[in-house]
Amino acid sequence: MAIDFDLGADVAALRTELRALVDAHVPADFLGACTDDPADLATAQAFCRTLAADGQLCPAWPGEYGGRDASPWEQTAVREEMWAAHEPRGAQYMGVNWVGPTIMRHGTPGQRARHLPPIAHGEVIWCQGFSEPDAGSDLASLTTSARRVLDGDGHGDGDTWVINGQKIWTSYATMAQWCFLLARTSKEERRQQGLTVFLVPMDDPAIEVRPIASMLGPHHLNEVFFDELRVGDDAVLGEVGSGWQVVQEVLAFERVGIARYARCERLLQWAPVALGDAWEQLPAELHTRWTRMLVHCRRARLLAYRVVAQQSAGTVQPGYAATYRIAVTTLDQESADLLVELAAAAPAGAEAERFRGAVDDHWTYSRAATVSSGAIEIQRVLLARALLSHQVTG
Ligand SMILES: Cc1cc2nc3c(=O)[nH]c(=O)nc-3n(C[C@H](O)[C@H](O)[C@H](O)COP(=O)(O)OP(=O)(O)OC[C@H]3O[C@@H](n4cnc5c(N)ncnc54)[C@H](O)[C@@H]3O)c2cc1C
Numbered sequence: 001m002a003i004d005f006d007l008g009a010d011v012a013a014l015r016t017e018l019r020a021l022v023d024a025h026v027p028a029d030f031l032g033a034c035t036d037d038p039a040d041l042a043t044a045q046a047f048c049r050t051l052a053a054d055g056q057l058c059p060a061w062p063g064e065y066g067g068r069d070a071s072p073w074e075q076t077a078v079r080e081e082m083w084a085a086h087e088p089r090g091a092q093y094m095g096v097n098w099v100g101p102t103i104m105r106h107g108t109p110g111q112r113a114r115h116l117p118p119i120a121h122g123e124v125i126w127c128q129g130f131s132e133p134d135a136g137s138d139l140a141s142l143t144t145s146a147r148r149v150l151d152g153d154g155h156g157d158g159d160t161w162v163i164n165g166q167k168i169w170t171s172y173a174t175m176a177q178w179c180f181l182l183a184r185t186s187k188e189e190r191r192q193q194g195l196t197v198f199l200v201p202m203d204d205p206a207i208e209v210r211p212i213a214s215m216l217g218p219h220h221l222n223e224v225f226f227d228e229l230r231v232g233d234d235a236v237l238g239e240v241g242s243g244w245q246v247v248q249e250v251l252a253f254e255r256v257g258i259a260r261y262a263r264c265e266r267l268l269q270w271a272p273v274a275l276g277d278a279w280e281q282l283p284a285e286l287h288t289r290w291t292r293m294l295v296h297c298r299r300a301r302l303l304a305y306r307v308v309a310q311q312s313a314g315t316v317q318p319g320y321a322a323t324y325r326i327a328v329t330t331l332d333q334e335s336a337d338l339l340v341e342l343a344a345a346a347p348a349g350a351e352a353e354r355f356r357g358a359v360d361d362h363w364t365y366s367r368a369a370t371v372s373s374g375a376i377e378i379q380r381v382l383l384a385r386a387l388l389s390h391q392v393t394g
Contacts, residue, residue: 005301011077018056018081019239025050026088027374029354031361034088034172041175041219043088048122051089058096058120060102065104065112068118076305080262082092083154086361091127091172095119095380097257098250099180103199104244106238111199117179127176129167129224130247132392136169139182139268140244144226146183146198146319161185163198163206163229169372175223175353176202180250181226182243189376198235206230215364248318254373256307260328261300266334267355268294269363271342278345286341293335300328306365320384322379329376336366 006012025047033044037174051057051065060075061067079097082089089096098120103111118124135142144165151158173179179200179226186194202209206229212221238246268290273278303324310316336359343359346352386392 001296003302007073007077011073014074014077016083017217018078021050021054022081022085026085029357030086030088031357032086034219036218041090044088047088048090048092052120052122053335057122058100061120062098065116072308076308079257080259083259083356084262084266086358090124091125091175093257094128095124095126098253102246102250103237105249110234111237115199124178125172125176126178126180127170129170129179129181131169132166133168137375142182143182144183146185146196148185159233159276161198161231163200163226163231165226167224170222170224171220173202174211174219178202179224182247185240192244194241196240197237197243197246198231199237200229200231200235204229215366251374252316252318252321255325256304256311259304260332260369261297261304263362264331265294265297267339267358268297268335270355271339274346274352275342276347278347282345287339293338296331296334300324300331303327308317312384317386317391319383319392322382322386323392325374325379332366332369336363339363
């Protein structure tokens with residue numbers, strides 16, 4: 001039976017519009033916002049405002065928060081088109097994918113009014129302060145602390161929180177204006193209890209950001225230090241002590257929020273064009289692997305669509321998000337290895353050079369795919385647990 005990936009006329013029209021916007025506003029050799037060239041960050045910042053003005057930054061958000069109540073499938077098309085074009089939204093994809101939706105679900109009216117419009121207008125970058133030097137896969141062992149200082153009247157309202165500790169691998173922290181921070185507010189019997197999410201401004205002098213040099217570019221990974229950072233009660237997202245539940249939701253949104261399969265497919269489709277006559281001369285084995293990899297793209301896409309459908313119905317199971325994540329991150333790495341071999345066979349010329357640049361970037365990013373947003377071994381553990389408890393089938 002043929003599988004139909006057609007998401008309808010609205011989504012097709014949206015894709016055409018998004019491609020036209022990318023063509024008009026993003027340089028053809030753009031490879032993301034975290035490069036050595038500050039012009040790339042400027043491109044991403046300007047492009048977010050362009051998308052927002054066109055109603056395409058947060059289409060599926062409710063109108064009251066700056067969206068246009070579009071279907072989750074339109075939002076899916078946005079994320080596919082953006083990722084395929086090397087994510088010209090830059091770091092702001094995180095605000096759209098998971099920061100905004102989480103504030104919508106757990107924020108107070110004041111937090112929603114303060115934080116959602118700047119995200120919807122493409123004006124603010126957030127970073128995610130979860131991992132610590134001794135708390136990655138085992139996130140519940142984090143030690144960054146938030147200590148409550150009573151306001152003096154004993155009623156617990158208008159209190160101050162004092163935050164101390166260190167985060168690591170914090171993407172985009174040098175660019176971010178806000179941090180979605182997970183800290184320990186009490187010691188309980190289970191380590192998953194006693195954690196709380198804080199929304200903290202990155203321009204506070206009690207926060208120090210130290211970039212980590214890496215192959216992902218100068219602005220990607222960072223250490224973030226908190227030294228007696230003082231924030232008010234209005235920085236607490238959700239209930240005090242409910243941080244673990246909030247973060248589980250964040251991770252489910254985050255794990256389907258990056259449509260890596262769309263870039264893999266775009267690059268694979270580009271290969272015959274970039275190689276020109278050299279394409280026919282390739283060994284049959286490479287043609288076979290290329291075809292198989294396209295099938296792998298479609299498989300990952302289907303698994304993503306299953307999670308999107310579940311999320312829209314409010315019934316997502318972590319096992320399905322893990323299944324998608326395993327498929328898409330292995331696709332990322334296997335397609336990158338194949339594309340490097342194909343790029344080596346491309347002739348000289350501007351088109352082939354652009355192709356080689358894009359493949360090089362894809363390969364570099366793909367190395368981290370099976371670690372970021374939860375290591376693949378942990379995804380396999382989640383899937384195994386879900387299978388054993390019959391929460392997922394097939
Ligand atoms: C590109 C990139 C961007 C990132 N951005 C952010 C960010 O913005 N914010 C943030 O908070 N974090 C971020 N991270 C951190 C990321 O979430 C962690 O690296 C990841 O959760 C793994 O944690 P770790 O590095 O401490 O490795 P560890 O947890 O120490 O794991 C090391 C190895 O041991 C394996 N392992 C650990 N426990 C088990 C187990 N129980 N069973 C089987 N195998 C196990 C792991 O799978 C891994 O292979 C980023 C990481 C990368 C690579």
